[in-house]
Amino acid sequence: MIHIKKIGVVGAGIMGSGIAQVASLGGFQVVMHDLDSTIVEKGFDSIKKSLSIMMKKGKIDPGQDRKILSNIAGTSHIEEVVEGVDLIIEAIPENKELKTALFHELDIKSPQHTILATNTSSISISAIAAATKRPSKCVGMHFANPVPVMPGVELIRGIDTDDDTVEVAKYVLKRMGKEFYVSLDFPGFLGNRLLMLFINEAFNILWQGIGNREDIDRNCRLAFRHPMGPLELADFIGLDTVLSISDYLFNEISEKYRPSPLLKQLVTAGHLGRKTGRGVYEYETTNTK
Ligand code: NAD
Numbered sequence: 001m002i003h004i005k006k007i008g009v010v011g012a013g014i015m016g017s018g019i020a021q022v023a024s025l026g027g028f029q030v031v032m033h034d035l036d037s038t039i040v041e042k043g044f045d046s047i048k049k050s051l052s053i054m055m056k057k058g059k060i061d062p063g064q065d066r067k068i069l070s071n072i073a074g075t076s077h078i079e080e081v082v083e084g085v086d087l088i089i090e091a092i093p094e095n096k097e098l099k100t101a102l103f104h105e106l107d108i109k110s111p112q113h114t115i116l117a118t119n120t121s122s123i124s125i126s127a128i129a130a131a132t133k134r135p136s137k138c139v140g141m142h143f144a145n146p147v148p149v150m151p152g153v154e155l156i157r158g159i160d161t162d163d164d165t166v167e168v169a170k171y172v173l174k175r176m177g178k179e180f181y182v183s184l185d186f187p188g189f190l191g192n193r194l195l196m197l198f199i200n201e202a203f204n205i206l207w208q209g210i211g212n213r214e215d216i217d218r219n220c221r222l223a224f225r226h227p228m229g230p231l232e233l234a235d236f237i238g239l240d241t242v243l244s245i246s247d248y249l250f251n252e253i254s255e256k257y258r259p260s261p262l263l264k265q266l267v268t269a270g271h272l273g274r275k276t277g278r279g280v281y282e283y284e285t286t287n288t289k
Pocket of ligand 1: 119
């Protein structure tokens with residue numbers, strides 16, 4: 001098994017910033033990348049907020065926050081990610097063309113031994129891996145949101161993923177303090193195939209005027225014991241991400257995943273949930289963690 005020292009995280013949004021945080025917590029040297037330095041700084045702001053909550057709850061020791069932050073470098077230059085990197089975890093938007101283009105570039109620029117992982121919520125790992133000349137070293141590591149809080153990660157093996165790559169992914173997840181379960185490489189994997197039906201139906205119920213947003217969510221909290229209602233959860237995930245996953249499952253699996261017109265309308269209007277300050281609900285800040 002190759003020795004993992006440096007981890008690159010590409011995409012510093014909701015998921016990428018969380019992945020960088022837990023990678024640093026696991027003792028790895030981390031480089032977090034996004035398209036420009038302002039977005040990278042926003043990623044660091046999310047990490048700082050999350051660390052301060054963890055500190056208040058006694059989940060990390062005093063001073064550990066500074067150490068976690070100092071292990072993470074930020075950059076908008078992909079060359080700084082790929083240099084001497086052992087594992088890259090991609091967390092850019094849920095779009096097959098974007099992800100395959102990035103994997104193609106990472107394959108050309110990274111050292112030969114580097115493992116390329118994707119945090120995709122639904123897209124075939126084998127299809128993303130096919131954009132590279134190292135499909136045996138590509139794997140799915142599907143973290144849950146918020147990454148520093150949620151313990152479970154789906155590990156997805158593409159058709160060509162080799163045993164060593166899977167073992168390295170398991171080792172890294174253990175060091176990050178995560179538990180994992182293995183899914184076949186089928187659209188939506190284990191979790192989102194279920195979750196997207198549920199969330200999408202909540203949008204349809206709202207769109208049809210059967211109940212208001214608060215009551216749809218309250219019903220799930222009070223009657224099903226869900227910690228969050230489906231509409232709150234959709235805002236938390238990001239409505240653009242929910243729409244991309246639903247569209248992918250609609251095209252790849254069946255009609256039952258057809259995205260709700262209301263979901264589409266909100267995304268078209270730029271109301272993407274917490275990250276933009278408005279989605280199904282309105283938010284005072286764009287705090288995601
Ligand atoms: P996000 O919109 O918060 O962040 C995506 C980031 O990627 C943005 O900051 C964007 O600037 C950056 N980006 C776009 N193209 C890039 C490129 N070519 N190179 C570098 N950076 C680029 O999205 P997110 O919610 O963090 O989702 C990222 C991935 O994680 C998606 O595949 C999504 O399906 C998956 N995911 C999301 C959740 C969730 O709850 N949000 C949960 C599990 C998995």
